[in-house]
Each structure stands twice: as C-alpha cells, then as structure tokens.
Amino acid sequence: GDSVTQMEGPVTLSEEAFLTINCTYTATGYPSLFWYVQYPGEGLQLLLKATKADDKGSNKGFEATYRKETTSFHLEKGSVQVSDSAVYFCALTKPASSGNTPLVFGKGTRLSVIA
C-alpha cells in the first residue's frame, strides 16, 4: 500500500541554521504531497503542499519540491527560529482520478530549535 517514510528525529538545531527534513514516499498513480506541522499542545495544521511533479510548495519560509524521479518531498528552511520548534509530518493522498484515499502520514519528525 501507499506509505511515507521520513527521517527520524529528534532534530536539534541552533537558531538561524539550515533545516532539511527528508521525506520519501511509495505510491501508485499520482499522489499529492503535504507537510503538516504540530506546534506544542495543538492539533496539526497544513504547512504546504504540492500536487504534481516538480511543483514547489512554500509557506512561512519553508519549501518542498515534489521530485517524482526520486519519490521525495524534502522540507527545507534556510534559517530556523525558536518558534519553528514543532513536530513535522509528511503525508500523501491521491486525487479522485487515481482512486481517492484518506491522507497517509509519516511518523513525524520533532524539531527543536535552541537560541
């Protein structure tokens, strides 16, 4: 079945460091890819998405590019802040044309940013 694999955490960075969180997927058809973020004590919220190959999703300084050739959707940010400390989830779903499925999530990567 469809699956998402993301790097295990926790990841600890100093403020202003560069962030990469790796995410790869296994899916038939043409999935849409997502990054969700969960801040402490809150539910998940959508951070960014990409719906087709070579699309780049971006939001709040975070970016991820849909790479079909490597089945990857790595999350990056050039300069992290303490407020970025959270758990990040990679996820996929398939559109109606490929067989509608609920979101499949990775296991999450905890990021801690220290001042």
Place this chain on the structure above:
Amino acid sequence: DVKVTQSSRYLVKRTGEKVFLECVQDMDHENMFWYRQDPGLGLRLIYFSYDVKMKEKGDIPEGYSVSREKKERFSLILESASTNQTSMYLCASSFRHHTGELFFGEGSRLTVL
C-alpha cells in the same frame, strides 16, 4: 476560520469503561476523520466518514466504533476501554473531495488505567 472542536482535552478512564470522544466542526465539511497519535508511530487512521450515517474503517478500527448522526458531529466510541488505547486522539474534517487539506482539532489525550 474553520474550527474543529473536541469535547475533552484530557480524560482518565478505567479499564472496561465505555468512552465517548466527541468532535464538532463548523464549516459544513462532508468528510470527518478520527486518528490516534502515538510516539514513534505517527498518526494512524481509525475511522472516517464521507457523509451522515456512513462510516469507513481505517487502518486500526479494532476496539473502536463511530457515530455520525449529524453532518457537523463525529463521535468515536470505545466500547470497553483497554490500557493499550491510552493515546492522543485527533479529529479532523475536510471538504468532500480528498484534496488532502484537513483541519484538525487540538486533540483528546485519553489515559486508561
């Protein structure tokens, strides 16, 4: 703003008790979902619903049931709580077609003693 409200943030129950977790959304979404979140396991789908009175099993439905009598409300039921159901439960909703854009509640942390 879309709001998904889960009735209880924290619950403590005894083994064998019947537990109801309630979720209400205010955006007229057709789809509603229940996930559980556990360290090292991420989010796992328990049940979901595309419409009133309909339900679909997710990846881990055993030990759970759901009810959707009204469009805005989706309840998760643990018929006889067990200690291995101690977890964080997250409710989410979305519009009909699976765009992947879910709106989540803040979660209900259940402890079963």
